[in-house]
Amino acid sequence: MLPIRAEYSPAARFTVYVLRPAWLWRREIACALVLAALGGWAWIRYGLGAAVGIIVGVVAVCLAVPVLRRTLGLMLWRGRLRRGWDAACRFAGLATVNDRIPRIVKIRAVPAGEHMRVRIPKGGTVEDLASEAERVAVCLQVREVRVTRDVDRAHLAEVEVIRRDPFLPDSAQTVSGVIGWPWADAHRLDLWNPVPIGIDELGRHVTVTLPGRNLLLGGEPGAGKSSALSVLIACAALDPTVRIWGLDAKRLELALWRPVLDRVVANDIDEAIAAATDLQAIMDRRYEALEAAGRRNVTPADGPLYLVPVDELRFFTAHSDRKKRQAFNDLAIDLAARGRAAGIILAAATQKPSTDVVPSSLRDLLAYRWAMRCTTKDASDTILGAGWATAGVSAATIDTRTPGVGLLLAEGDTPRRVKSCYLTDEQIRAIAARGKALRDHYGHRETDEGDQRAA
Numbered sequence: 001m002l003p004i005r006a007e008y009s010p011a012a013r014f015t016v017y018v019l020r021p022a023w024l025w026r027r028e029i030a031c032a033l034v035l036a037a038l039g040g041w042a043w044i045r046y047g048l049g050a051a052v053g054i055i056v057g058v059v060a061v062c063l064a065v066p067v068l069r070r071t072l073g074l075m076l077w078r079g080r081l082r083r084g085w086d087a088a089c090r091f092a093g094l095a096t097v098n099d100r101i102p103r104i105v106k107i108r109a110v111p112a113g114e115h116m117r118v119r120i121p122k123g124g125t126v127e128d129l130a131s132e133a134e135r136v137a138v139c140l141q142v143r144e145v146r147v148t149r150d151v152d153r154a155h156l157a158e159v160e161v162i163r164r165d166p167f168l169p170d171s172a173q174t175v176s177g178v179i180g181w182p183w184a185d186a187h188r189l190d191l192w193n194p195v196p197i198g199i200d201e202l203g204r205h206v207t208v209t210l211p212g213r214n215l216l217l218g219g220e221p222g223a224g225k226s227s228a229l230s231v232l233i234a235c236a237a238l239d240p241t242v243r244i245w246g247l248d249a250k251r252l253e254l255a256l257w258r259p260v261l262d263r264v265v266a267n268d269i270d271e272a273i274a275a276a277t278d279l280q281a282i283m284d285r286r287y288e289a290l291e292a293a294g295r296r297n298v299t300p301a302d303g304p305l306y307l308v309p310v311d312e313l314r315f316f317t318a319h320s321d322r323k324k325r326q327a328f329n330d331l332a333i334d335l336a337a338r339g340r341a342a343g344i345i346l347a348a349a350t351q352k353p354s355t356d357v358v359p360s361s362l363r364d365l366l367a368y369r370w371a372m373r374c375t376t377k378d379a380s381d382t383i384l385g386a387g388w389a390t391a392g393v394s395a396a397t398i399d400t401r402t403p404g405v406g407l408l409l410a411e412g413d414t415p416r417r418v419k420s421c422y423l424t425d426e427q428i429r430a431i432a433a434r435g436k437a438l439r440d441h442y443g444h445r446e447t448d449e450g451d452q453r454a455a
Contacts, residue, residue, distance in 0.1 A: 024086060027079040078107050081114060088139030092132040096123035102157070111166035112201035113142060116159045126157045166201055167402040167419050181231055181421040184431065188438060189238040191305055197231050198420040206418050208368060208410050211305060212340045216363060217349040218383035219372025219395065224404035225349040226253045228370060228420040229309055230428060232347050233257050236307040237435035240442040243304045245279065247272055249315035256428045260435040269324045272316050276331035279306065279344060283335065286342040298343040306344045313350040314357040329359050336365035352379050371395035372406040384409050
């Protein structure tokens with residue numbers, strides 16, 4: 001029996017057990033009444049056989065015509081979901097004193113389940129619904145229910161009903177497999193614009209804005225860090241105004257990008273320190289120019305952005321030579337702290353950026369965090385930040401069958417499960433070739449004489 005807040009009077013019982021179910025089943029009742037009316041009219045006019053024939057014919061037409069079948073199926077699906085939501089909210093104790101519950105305003109099917117907009121009744125709050133999300137999920141018999149408050153209106157909430165992992169190969173509505181980068185065939189791009197990097201559980205493209213931000217990518221070997229890093233490099237490669245200085249401890253991950261790399265550092269700590277020193281000089285000179293101009297941040301007119309992808313950051317930050325390691329770490333911390341406003345973007349990938357591998361003073365300056373599959377909750381918290389695993393957000397729960405899937409903490413206050421786009425070796429070679437042609441055409445290496453002298 002559904003719990004109600006109203007008094008158990010005859011009127012209340014009639015409302016609860018007659019009017020409310022009738023309203024929740026109104027779509028199905030309306031369809032039945034239409035069929036009954038058509039059948040009754042045909043029975044009276046032509047007899048029983050004609051009535052049965054008309055009913056069967058109407059049902060057959062609705063099932064045979066794709067538009068009618070989709071419309072009818074969508075209507076019945078929404079009705080079933082609304083009934084389940086009504087019961088779940090009442091069993092979770094979300095009914096107000098006047099027996100109102102959060103009401104579904106809009107429903108949309110997504111790969112992971114459903115995305116709904118919900119109106120909160122007077123006397124309730126979004127926080128009430130969020131606190132009872134687990135009870136609602138139990139009643140709906142789904143994996144998870146996520147609730148987010150509308151930033152502009154307190155009476156509206158965005159609710160995600162997660163029924164399945166859409167990134168698994170055997171998912172009913174899967175987005176597993178290779179996700180192509182939507183800009184793979186582009187001729188020229190602008191790194192100042194948001195960059196598409198993957199797809200989330202709702203099937204939406206996820207973008208990040210790189211200028212003014214730094215990124216930390218972490219996860220166990222084979223989780224997809226290098227593929228995610230390649231997407232960022234690809235956008236920079238197709239922007240002839242961007243300079244790419246790559247640090248590649250394994251010498252292989254950035255090898256295909258060499259035609260568009262302005263500077264390449266392999267597994268040599270001395271070269272890495274020299275490159276970081278040159279970047280620091282460029283940064284200082286830019287700040288002098290900004291100070292003279294009375295501005296606080298660079299614009300596209302001030303010269304090129306610098307993207308610094310680092311594969312296996314731990315090789316440099318945890319080098320065996322203590323003095324050289326400390327020198328590199330001090331430079332990296334300075335670049336991460338002051339380089340953002342000067343147009344220097346640090347994108348670092350490593351396996352587990354724990355304090356003994358990456359100094360916390362450097363790690364904490366990398367605002368964007370992308371945690372690929374991790375072996376432990378502690379490793380996930382090391383990437384995303386302390387406390388997320390306790391809140392139920394952990395990259396250790398990512399299935400091993402879903403390479404490229406990670407928890408992205410970027411433009412928002414909660415990590416999102418995102419599957420990164422993937423570029424094949426052939427696509428990387430083609431993008432690198434187009435990027436080199438663009439640089440040759442626009443004279444990329446001669447656009448900033450001051451930067452040339454510093455380098």
